[in-house]
Amino acid sequence: MESLRNRVAIAGIGETEYSRASGRSETRLALEAILHALDDAGLRREDVDGLMRWSVDTSSEAEIASNLGVRDLAWFGEVNQAGNVGAALVAHAAAAIATGLAHCIVIYRGVNGRSGRRYGRGEVTGRRGQGAAAFTEPFGLLTPQHQLAMVARSRMHEFGTTSRQFGWVAVSEREHANRNPRAMFYDTPLTIDDHQSSRFVVDPFHLYDCCLETDGGGALVLVSAERARGLRKPPALIRAAAQAGHGERGFVDTAAVSLAPRLWAQAEVAPDEIDVAQIYDHFAPYVIFALEDYGFVARGEGGPFVEAGGIRWDGGVLPVNTSGGHLSEAYLQGMNQLIESVRQVRGESTSQVEDVQLSFCDTGIGTGAVILERDR
Amino acid sequence: MSARPGFPLPVPSEDSAPFWEYLRQGELRVQRCLVCTAFAHPPRLMCPNCGSFDREWVPVSGRGTVYSYVVTRQAIHPSFEGHTPYATVVVELAEGPLLTSNLVDVPVDEVRVGLPVMVALVTAGDEVTLPLFRRM
Numbered sequence: 091m092e093s094l095r096n097r098v099a100i101a102g103i104g105e106t107e108y109s110r111a112s113g114r115s116e117t118r119l120a121l122e123a124i125l126h127a128l129d130d131a132g133l134r135r136e137d138v139d140g141l142m143r144w145s146v147d148t149s150s151e152a153e154i155a156s157n158l159g160v161r162d163l164a165w166f167g168e169v170n171q172a173g174n175v176g177a178a179l180v181a182h183a184a185a186a187i188a189t190g191l192a193h194c195i196v197i198y199r200g201v202n203g204r205s206g207r208r209y210g211r212g213e214v215t216g217r218r219g220q221g222a223a224a225f226t227e228p229f230g231l232l233t234p235q236h237q238l239a240m241v242a243r244s245r246m247h248e249f250g251t252t253s254r255q256f257g258w259v260a261v262s263e264r265e266h267a268n269r270n271p272r273a274m275f276y277d278t279p280l281t282i283d284d285h286q287s288s289r290f291v292v293d294p295f296h297l298y299d300c301c302l303e304t305d306g307g308g309a310l311v312l313v314s315a316e317r318a319r320g321l322r323k324p325p326a327l328i329r330a331a332a333q334a335g336h337g338e339r340g341f342v343d344t345a346a347v348s349l350a351p352r353l354w355a356q357a358e359v360a361p362d363e364i365d366v367a368q369i370y371d372h373f374a375p376y377v378i379f380a381l382e383d384y385g386f387v388a389r390g391e392g393g394p395f396v397e398a399g400g401i402r403w404d405g406g407v408l409p410v411n412t413s414g415g416h417l418s419e420a421y422l423q424g425m426n427q428l429i430e431s432v433r434q435v436r437g438e439s440t441s442q443v444e445d446v447q448l449s450f451c452d453t454g455i456g457t458g459a460v461i462l463e464r465d466r
Numbered sequence: 467m468s469a470r471p472g473f474p475l476p477v478p479s480e481d482s483a484p485f486w487e488y489l490r491q492g493e494l495r496v497q498r499c500l501v502c503t504a505f506a507h508p509p510r511l512m513c514p515n516c517g518s519f520d521r522e523w524v525p526v527s528g529r530g531t532v533y534s535y536v537v538t539r540q541a542i543h544p545s546f547e548g549h550t551p552y553a554t555v556v557v558e559l560a561e562g563p564l565l566t567s568n569l570v571d572v573p574v575d576e577v578r579v580g581l582p583v584m585v586a587l588v589t590a591g592d593e594v595t596l597p598l599f600r601r602m
């Protein structure tokens with residue numbers, strides 16, 4: 091079977107400003123981001139024949155299409171999980187373009203994640219005691235944060251990872267945000283002592299282990315690699331894109347345990363060939379867990395790796411979350427990180443890594459990942 | 467742990483109803499496969515191990531140890547105001563299954579991985595009994 095490798099590209103990226111109160115609707119934010127992304131690619135509204143979105147969002151494909159003036163929506167859909175589906179959407183869209191089912195697919199979102207429905211309160215993901223939540227929510231395990239903290243405690247116990255090491259993730263990312271004027275925490279330094287002395291939210295998570303809450307929009311435009319080469323910006327070729335859903339895994343295993351072997355095989359590259367990585371940091375510890383479960387480092391070595399500066403733009407072996415990530419740039423659940431991974435391939439990041447060939451983006455600690463490649 | 471601040475009560479489903487009904491009758495039972503004897507919790511319609519629909523509900527000892535825990539210290543939702551801190555634990559039953567629960571008699575700062583515990587059935591409303599745990 092023919093592989094997906096480098097047949098499709100991300101040709102355009104767009105975003106709105108990131109804020110705590112956008113003052114406009116989620117659909118409006120999505121539309122603004124889409125226009126920016128189309129302009130970035132040098133494409134027009136009438137070129138769009140596909141729309142894809144996060145299932146948890148409010149702006150339907152039909153609503154976007156009718157505003158955008160799409161004449162023939164040949165491909166639309168969503169991936170149904172939570173915030174962690176960005177890379178899965180890229181995989182679905184890329185597969186559709188590679189097989190000719192659509193030619194120009196926009197992946198979009200607009201969220202009032204701070205002024206509107208707030209993930210951190212369980213307002214998006216709460217299930218009111220139904221289904222499997224009957225066995226967790228009655229005991230006060232109500233938000234994604236609770237579930238993730240439970241696994242984090244277990245990994246601390248099993249692999250010796252420390253809260254201070256979590257803190258070095260937050261500090262490293264804040265350094266990157268302080269180089270990025272778009273970041274919500276631009277011009278706001280953070281020290282390891284600030285992290286350690288910040289209050290616990292859900293222990294073992296300190297305040298600065300937790301991501302931001304953000305209002306904003308983002309969009310990606312995907313077309314064939316061939317078409318992308320004739321557009322405004324250098325293409326970010328999709329070397330590999332894959333997703334992983336629910337599976338029978340060990341308590342401490344992230345989905346990356348399932349995804350990693352498939353992803354690396356699809357990409358035909360090894361973790362040490364990756365030049366820069368964006369990793370879904372809803373909570374700082376999960377950067378460490380992802381580094382371990384994707385195989386960038388061995389289990390138990392992720393903490394010491396970040397403590398030694400391994401993920402810093404300035405001198406790190408593998409710079410991670412170079413825009414500031416979800417902790418310090420914005421929390422658009424993977425969208426802003428997909429955008430940053432494209433910037434790294436183009437050479438447009440505010441914390442640009444030199445000579446990037448392969449740019450890695452995880453959008454859910456193993457629920458999905460994309461490896462982008464610079465055109466040669 | 468008598469107050470249950472804003473926590474939803476369990477809504478039994480087709481596959482989980484017997485779990486809650488046995489609790490109401492004063493018994494902790496866990497679903498097990500009649501064919502391959504694998505436990506499944508939360509319960510399923512079909513055995514994820516062997517594919518059988520033939521399930522049974524077996525009484526368990528109620529003994530276990532704390533496998534992991536979190537302490538909610540900040541009221542991250544308005545309905546928690548005045549009810550933090552509270553600990554949520556995952557208990558590994560002696561028979562193997564993991565249950566999410568609360569401890570009835572352990573201050574949050576004394577919760578530890580490995581703490582031996584025993585089930586304590588606590589009613590929450592007229593219709594529901596929850597499997598909580600106490601220190602052994």
Ligand SMILES: [Zn+2]
Pocket residue numbers: 499500501502503504513514515516517518
């Ligand atoms: Zn079975």
